[in-house]
Amino acid sequence: MPTFKGTIASQGISIAPIIKYLVESIEDLEVSDCRFNTDEEARLDDALEKYIVLLSETKKFAPETEREMLEAYELIAQSLVEETKELARNEKICAELALKKVYLKYRESFKSSGSSLIALREADLRSIAASLANYLRGREPKSTLSVHGKIVVAEDVTPTDVIKFAKDGVKGVVTMKGGVTSHAAIIARGNDIPYIIIPDLRLENINNGDIAILDALDGSLVVNPGEKEVENYRVKVARFEELKSILRRSAFAKASTLDNQVIDVLCNIRDIEEARAASTGGCDGIGLFRVEFLYMTRDKPPGEETLYTAFTKVAEFFEGKTVVIRAPDLGADKPLPYIPLKEENPFLGLRGIRLLLEYSKEIFTPFLKAFLRAQRSHGNLRLLLPMVTTVREVLETGELLTMVAEDSFERMATSNIRIGVMVETPAAALMVDKLADTGLIKFVSYGTNDLTQYTLAVDRGNANVSYLYDELDPALLRLLEVSVSKALKKRIEVEVCGEMASKVPAVPVLLGLGVKGLSVNPAQVGLVKYVISKLNASNLGKDLVSKVLNASDVEESRHIIKEYLLSIGLKELNPWL
Numbered sequence: 001m002p003t004f005k006g007t008i009a010s011q012g013i014s015i016a017p018i019i020k021y022l023v024e025s026i027e028d029l030e031v032s033d034c035r036f037n038t039d040e041e042a043r044l045d046d047a048l049e050k051y052i053v054l055l056s057e058t059k060k061f062a063p064e065t066e067r068e069m070l071e072a073y074e075l076i077a078q079s080l081v082e083e084t085k086e087l088a089r090n091e092k093i094c095a096e097l098a099l100k101k102v103y104l105k106y107r108e109s110f111k112s113s114g115s116s117l118i119a120l121r122e123a124d125l126r127s128i129a130a131s132l133a134n135y136l137r138g139r140e141p142k143s144t145l146s147v148h149g150k151i152v153v154a155e156d157v158t159p160t161d162v163i164k165f166a167k168d169g170v171k172g173v174v175t176m177k178g179g180v181t182s183h184a185a186i187i188a189r190g191n192d193i194p195y196i197i198i199p200d201l202r203l204e205n206i207n208n209g210d211i212a213i214l215d216a217l218d219g220s221l222v223v224n225p226g227e228k229e230v231e232n233y234r235v236k237v238a239r240f241e242e243l244k245s246i247l248r249r250s251a252f253a254k255a256s257t258l259d260n261q262v263i264d265v266l267c268n269i270r271d272i273e274e275a276r277a278a279s280t281g282g283c284d285g286i287g288l289f290r291v292e293f294l295y296m297t298r299d300k301p302p303g304e305e306t307l308y309t310a311f312t313k314v315a316e317f318f319e320g321k322t323v324v325i326r327a328p329d330l331g332a333d334k335p336l337p338y339i340p341l342k343e344e345n346p347f348l349g350l351r352g353i354r355l356l357l358e359y360s361k362e363i364f365t366p367f368l369k370a371f372l373r374a375q376r377s378h379g380n381l382r383l384l385l386p387m388v389t390t391v392r393e394v395l396e397t398g399e400l401l402t403m404v405a406e407d408s409f410e411r412m413a414t415s416n417i418r419i420g421v422m423v424e425t426p427a428a429a430l431m432v433d434k435l436a437d438t439g440l441i442k443f444v445s446y447g448t449n450d451l452t453q454y455t456l457a458v459d460r461g462n463a464n465v466s467y468l469y470d471e472l473d474p475a476l477l478r479l480l481e482v483s484v485s486k487a488l489k490k491r492i493e494v495e496v497c498g499e500m501a502s503k504v505p506a507v508p509v510l511l512g513l514g515v516k517g518l519s520v521n522p523a524q525v526g527l528v529k530y531v532i533s534k535l536n537a538s539n540l541g542k543d544l545v546s547k548v549l550n551a552s553d554v555e556e557s558r559h560i561i562k563e564y565l566l567s568i569g570l571k572e573l574n575p576w577l
Ligand code: PEP
Pocket: 288, 290, 329, 424, 446, 447, 448, 449, 450, 451, 497, 498, 499
């Protein structure tokens, strides 16, 4: 009864037979027997044509939100084939080898960026190249394989695969590669398909037809479970199914506590596709638009026009609701090919607002110009400053904003722009009152991903110390308590946009501290709103927060929160505690 643990890409739980979905990956494409022929370009054109047919077939039953992505795939495939033809022609090599070479060239540049954000998009390129390679080798996609009522286990899956799985009634997906924000994962979430990613899964230990429990609530895959386990899981499935329709309904209601405190549940997005999907998922607005992707996929910074188009699109999806655009948080884990920085310790180096002010002409000014234009035409935008540590950084941003404003009307209007500081460093957390005293700040948004790393001195991406990384550590909660109460005294709005806001046990603590806005992963909106609707905000300070602040360690604070939620009758939340 092997059990594998992985990362949850889409929540859910199911019991079903396994089907192994083995598609040759582009990295493993065998090219040693391949010779150059005069028809290499024609073969590539033929593969492209077949791929485009597959995309348009997929489009027919793809959800509205995925159509734009499929169109982007077509454009990427076209340029990939163009470059491959040129290489095959110049180097006199076969189409397969040329395709592999072109793919590997891009993979290397994606890798050397060192960014997890870009690595996720690499999955898109890999899937397009693999599909083209299959057509070159005369293989049809695995469209004949029936996945109905089965759990698909694969090394990797493409977004088009997942769209097809959804149509066929798949019970779940497990892959070794991929990321939780890949398109495949986004589509799985949109279609309620449980999906986990298990990098160290051993495919050779799994057979077609093996019964498995895919528990994408606790992130495990149990192959050939015993009778008792199956029985337990059947109960869990039934409970989850019941809860799911409630969560779906919760997503579309305004979140308020039992004592009528209204909480904004906003969403975090990275690009226009995610914004479009989020706009139909119950988000009360956008609490964090991570614009960095626009900067990291180019060999020079995006111009004002590109940024303006992106901002206005998101503003339109959320007409009449708040959209918080974060100024690009570049440097450290989001390096730029066009600003090479040689730093011993980039997380303590030139990143976020520091880099923006240093490269004000090249990066910050065009960004602010695009922001001001988009705000003038749509009116629902807010500006968020990343990695602030000093009052000076806020003042300098205010000065730059006034300089950037083109006319006196715009200059006047800038004084009404809602600027917020992202509290991601202990310095900003402790100086929140002084930041507010600048008069420029209307809100703060706690970036708990970085705030946890800087408070606990734990690199957020380092597996060796990941056991120490926990937002419910009383040290972080104490810092939040000091900081949030300073912010509330200054009457500035308080939101949280780090991953913490999406986590069930953190929600009552944050509300108890006085937080009024949570910006979460779009897939968690229903769950977070449901938890909010079950809490009595006026009891949380005394009954919960005072106790967790007095905990000696994270195990104790987690225990206190779990006991509290169970004591108020929220047994159904057990899978998340
Ligand atoms: C954070 O630090 O909590 C945050 C939201 O920013 P990012 O995860 O993009 O660094």
